Amino acid sequence: MTSFDDREKAFEAKYARDEEMAFRVIARRNRLLGGWAAARMGLTPEETDAYAKAVVQADFEEAGDEDVIRKLVGDLTAAGIDTDEAEVRRALDEQMVEARRQMLEAR
Known part of the structure; x- marks a missing residue:
């Protein structure tokens, strides 16, 4: 029974690591996406970091991802940048690869 318990604990640990890594990748992707949008809006480095x-x-x-897409489309449109949801989704996919x-x- 001990080896079964050890396997179960190992799977749980792996799942926790995988979930943490997925969270970090998405957070990094969103930060990169914010930088992409900020560059399109012509923000300063300080404004880019805050954005x-x-x-x-x-x-x-x-x-x-809908909340992030909504924010970016709304902010880019409000800044007078001609964009649409499809362009933001493409950028989201590109930044996911980079993240x-x-x-x-x-590592």
Whole structure:
């Protein structure tokens, strides 16, 4: 029975590590996405940092990516940038790849 318990604990530990890594990748992706949008809006470096943090915070409003997409589309449109949801989703996908790459390099 001990080996079964050990396996169960190992699977639980792996699941916890995987979940933590997924959370970190998404947070990094959102920060990169905030930087992408800030560059399009012509924000200063200080404003870019604050905006990227705001995008990360926006992801905690609801499950999924819709809250982040809504924020970016709304902010870009309010800044007079011609954009649509499809462009933001493409940027989201591109930044996800970059975030994963960065996290793997950091290991």
